[in-house]
Amino acid sequence: MARKLFRSHETRAMIDRYSVVELIGIYLGIAAFLFFMLAPFVEGFLVSLKPLAQLFSTPYSFWPENGSFEAYRTMWVSVPRFGRYIFNSLFISVVSTIIVLILVVPAAYAFARFKFKGMAMVLGGFLAVSMFSGAVLLIPLFRLMRTLGLLNTYYAMIVPGAAFLIPSAIWLLRTYMMRIPNELNEAAYMDGASQFYTFRRVILPIARPGIIVVAIMTFIGAYAQQFIFALTFNSKTEFMPLPVGLFAYFGKQEVIWNELMAASFVGIAPAMVIIFFLQRYLVGGLTAGAVKQ
Amino acid sequence: MTQNRAAWIFAWALLTPAILYVLVIVAWPLIETFRLSFTDASLRKTTNYVGWTNYLKIFDKDFLEIIIRTFTWTFFSVLLKMVIGTFGAVLLNCAVPGRNLFRLLTMPPWIVPMAIGIFMWGWMYNGQFGMISGLLQWFGLSDGPVAFLAYGSSAYWATIVTDVWIGVPMVTIYFLAAIQSIPRDLYEAAWTDGASRWTRFRRITVPLMAPAIITMSMLSLIATFNSFDIIWILTQGGPSGSTTTMIIDTYSTAIGSKRYGEGAARAVVICIFLSLFCIAYFRMTRKLAGGQKA
Numbered sequence: 001m002a003r004k005l006f007r008s009h010e011t012r013a014m015i016d017r018y019s020v021v022e023l024i025g026i027y028l029g030i031a032a033f034l035f036f037m038l039a040p041f042v043e044g045f046l047v048s049l050k051p052l053a054q055l056f057s058t059p060y061s062f063w064p065e066n067g068s069f070e071a072y073r074t075m076w077v078s079v080p081r082f083g084r085y086i087f088n089s090l091f092i093s094v095v096s097t098i099i100v101l102i103l104v105v106p107a108a109y110a111f112a113r114f115k116f117k118g119m120a121m122v123l124g125g126f127l128a129v130s131m132f133s134g135a136v137l138l139i140p141l142f143r144l145m146r147t148l149g150l151l152n153t154y155y156a157m158i159v160p161g162a163a164f165l166i167p168s169a170i171w172l173l174r175t176y177m178m179r180i181p182n183e184l185n186e187a188a189y190m191d192g193a194s195q196f197y198t199f200r201r202v203i204l205p206i207a208r209p210g211i212i213v214v215a216i217m218t219f220i221g222a223y224a225q226q227f228i229f230a231l232t233f234n235s236k237t238e239f240m241p242l243p244v245g246l247f248a249y250f251g252k253q254e255v256i257w258n259e260l261m262a263a264s265f266v267g268i269a270p271a272m273v274i275i276f277f278l279q280r281y282l283v284g285g286l287t288a289g290a291v292k293q
Numbered sequence: 294m295t296q297n298r299a300a301w302i303f304a305w306a307l308l309t310p311a312i313l314y315v316l317v318i319v320a321w322p323l324i325e326t327f328r329l330s331f332t333d334a335s336l337r338k339t340t341n342y343v344g345w346t347n348y349l350k351i352f353d354k355d356f357l358e359i360i361i362r363t364f365t366w367t368f369f370s371v372l373l374k375m376v377i378g379t380f381g382a383v384l385l386n387c388a389v390p391g392r393n394l395f396r397l398l399t400m401p402p403w404i405v406p407m408a409i410g411i412f413m414w415g416w417m418y419n420g421q422f423g424m425i426s427g428l429l430q431w432f433g434l435s436d437g438p439v440a441f442l443a444y445g446s447s448a449y450w451a452t453i454v455t456d457v458w459i460g461v462p463m464v465t466i467y468f469l470a471a472i473q474s475i476p477r478d479l480y481e482a483a484w485t486d487g488a489s490r491w492t493r494f495r496r497i498t499v500p501l502m503a504p505a506i507i508t509m510s511m512l513s514l515i516a517t518f519n520s521f522d523i524i525w526i527l528t529q530g531g532p533s534g535s536t537t538t539m540i541i542d543t544y545s546t547a548i549g550s551k552r553y554g555e556g557a558a559r560a561v562v563i564c565i566f567l568s569l570f571c572i573a574y575f576r577m578t579r580k581l582a583g584g585q586k587a
Contacts, residue, residue, distance in 0.1 A: 015484045016388040022490070029384045030395055033377070036458065037399050040413035043424045047416060055422055062424070089406070103314055106307035114304035122308060124575065129319050131571045133519035135540045136560050139334075139547045140325035141318070163318035166311060195303040224406050227522045232548055243408030243522075257416055264409040272401075 048072070048261035055257055071262040078249070078259055081237060085245030086267060092154060092241055093222035096162045100169050100218045103162075105211060108173035109203060113185065123170075130167035134160055134228050145233050156233035157226060157241065165221050169214050176210030177203070216278055223270070242267045326564065329557035336551050347558035355534075356542075360562075363538040366453060367517045373457045374513055375506060378464030383498070385465065386472045396469070403462035411526045414455045418442050418527070442528055445535030452524050452536050456517060464509055471505035472498060504581045511574040515567065539563050 018026065047055060049067035076082055111123055134141065141160050142151075150156045180203060188198040204211075230244045237245075246267070249260040330347055334340045385396050402410055417424045418441040429435040441451045475497065483493050521540050524530060530537035530545060537545075543563060547556025 015481060018387070018389070023389065026384060026387045026389055029380070030389075033381045033384060034395060034398055036377070037402055037462070039424075040410065040417055040458070041401060043417055044413040057422070062427070103311040107311040110304045110307035114300060116301055116304055119304070119308070122312065126311075126315065128571055129315055131515050131567050131574075132319065132323065132564070133521065133540070135519060135521045135544060136563050136567070137319065137322040137326060138544065139329060139553050139557050139560065140322035142548070143325070143553075144322065160318055163315055166315060170311070195299060199303075199307075220404055224404065225522075226406070227408050227526075231525075243406050246408065246412065260412060261416070264412060268405050268409060272404075274404075 044261045044264060048258055048265060050258055052256065052258055056254075069262075071258040072266070075249075075259040075263045075266070078256060079245075079263070081240075081245065081248070082263055082266075084238060085240055085242045086270070088154075088239060088245070089223060089226065089241040089243075089267070090270060092157050092161070092226055093219050095154070095158050096165060096222040097215055097219045099158065099162045100165050100222075101211065101215055104166055104169040104173060104214065105204075105207075106199075108170050109177055109199060109207075111170065111174045112177035112180070113182070113203075123174075126167045126170055130164065134164055138228070138232060141229075142232060150233075152234050152236045152239065154239055157229045157239070160229050160233075161222060161226060165218050168221070169218050172217060173207075173210055173214045176213070177207055180206055216274065220274065323564065326557045326560050329554055330561045332554045332557075334553035334557070340554075343554070347555050351555060351558055351562075356559075359534075359537055359539055359542050362449075362535075363518065363540075366449065366536075366538055367514060367520075370453045370456045370460070370517045370520075371510055371513045373453070374460045374464050374517075375510055377457065377461050378468050378509070379502070379506070381461065381465040382468035382472055383494070385469055396466075399462045399465055401462075402459050407459060407522050408526060410459060411455060411523055414451075414458070415442075415527055418451050443532060445532055448528050448532060448536050452527055455523050455527065456520055459523065460513060460517070464513065467509055468502065468505060471502050475501045507577060507581065508574075511570065511577060515570050515574070518563075518567065518570070539566075 046064055048071050050064040145151050145156045184202055185198055188202050226241045227243045230241050249256045331342055332340045333343045421438050426439045441447045479497050480493055524536050524541050528536045530541040543556050543559040546552050
């Protein structure tokens with residue numbers, strides 16, 4: 001009874017009521033926090049609007065005078081391959097995501113549904129993988145890629161990158177699949193369905209939202225973190241992804257900063273579109289993975 | 294019984310592809326790193342076993358300095374991520390208009406390709422024309438341009454700030470989820486008893502967030518210890534080694550100078566530290582899980 005009283009709508013409203021001073025404090029705090037998070041983007045965007053001459057002039061001026069979107073046009077001219085770099089980045093991310101999903105969906109289901117001897121250790125092993133970055137294992141990976149003849153191909157960037165995306169994907173999807181009631185498996189078994197049939201026809205359709213979240217998180221991870229393998233395992237410009245390709249704007253004498261920033265924003269666009277359309281999934285996916293049990 | 298056996302086969306069949314992939318791409322290279330660390334592997338065709346030579350060679354004053362630098366760099370970065378992340382999570386949890394938008398706006402540094410964020414910081418740190426130097430002069434805090442990446446101590450802190458910037462969004466969202474999983478009844482009960490907002494924060498939020506903070510510090514410690522992109526793009530470990538962490542040092546030895554054997558020995562030292570962190574992490578999560586049950 002008392003519990004019900006506390007839960008009343010009134011309490012809920014009262015507890016969230018802030019005094020004016022508190023409100024000002026909260027908004028100032030949020031403003032300071034977001035300033036730190038977003039300042040580089042604001043500055044980067046303004047730089048992309050400034051002519052190069054204004055950039056390389058003192059004193060510093062924050063606002064672009066006679067700013068224009070000129071750099072967004074000339075960037076395609078000074079680095080003609082730029083479109084290719086974006087394509088490469090997207091291609092590498094998409095293929096990595098597909099590989100990760102093919103490996104992770106069955107594995108996550110096994111971890112979520114079956115408790116056989118040795119599986120807990122294997123799960124621990126997967127989690128331990130995420131502790132080692134590609135940078136530590138670069139030397140043998142380099143030799144492995146060379147032996148397999150994969151250096152200077154897309155695969156040199158896709159194959160090692162995907163391995164390091166597997167652990168968190170397994171963890172996230174396992175958490176999701178553990179919520180699917182075991183009764184479904186039992187019912188399917190009663191009806192004489194095989195293990196594979198149950199997995200394919202009963203579990204996969206139900207787990208689809210979780211798989212979508214994992215796919216998005218993996219794609220973002222793959223898109224955001226393609227640097228070290230691309231830097232080390234590939235020297236062909238036609239296969240370069242965005243993060244390495246952008247170095248093309250570092251000229252011999254000076255960095256063409258306005259075009260570099262313009263190109264950065266064009267390169268960010270795919271990620272931003274994803275955030276905008278899939279924000280619902282994103283926040284849900286992050287929180288699901290973050291707090292276990 | 295046959296049902297059970299079929300399930301056993303099925304479960305391991307589901308796991309096998311992922312296990313094989315990780316064995317080939319992670320476990321084997323890990324073992325290979327140990328093997329190579331006892332050789333003089335380089336670009337030459339022949340490779341000889343040289344015993345502990347590589348280890349004897351790398352353990353000098355410089356390497357010790359690099360280890361200490363890696364630890365302090367990581368420590369400050371993780372500390373700042375935790376402090377700013379907690380600050381952000383508590384604020385974004387406040388029931389104020391616009392909070393959904395604010396939450397969304399914290400994500401870009403994490404979601405954008407890392408290299409792009411780092412380029413933007415590279416410009417901000419630019420001494421002659423960058424924003425930070427410009428603002429410092431504008432406010433009269435500095436007489437002349439400050440080239441942050443040109444001096445040891447400022448480059449050290451500049452790389453930390455950028456690392457914090459990239460790490461904070463994830464920490465914030467994780468902490469926010471942790472705060473939101475605290476039962477609301479606790480707050481309402483405390484509120485009914487007349488506890489102020491500050492008391493509620495100190496007595497409810499902080500203790501119940503503690504497991505999340507400990508878990509995240511460990512995960513963040515491991516990720517930060519491995520940090521490569523930021524330092525490599527901003528300073529490549531310079532000026533004169535002031536931002537050379539163990540990862541950067543290993544990379545320039547192995548890939549830069551092509552001394553694979555020696556690089557592998559340096560990588561092994563990193564692996565030993567990482568394994569220690571890893572063991573500490575697993576122990577801690579087990580203890581936390583046990584504590585919650587009790």
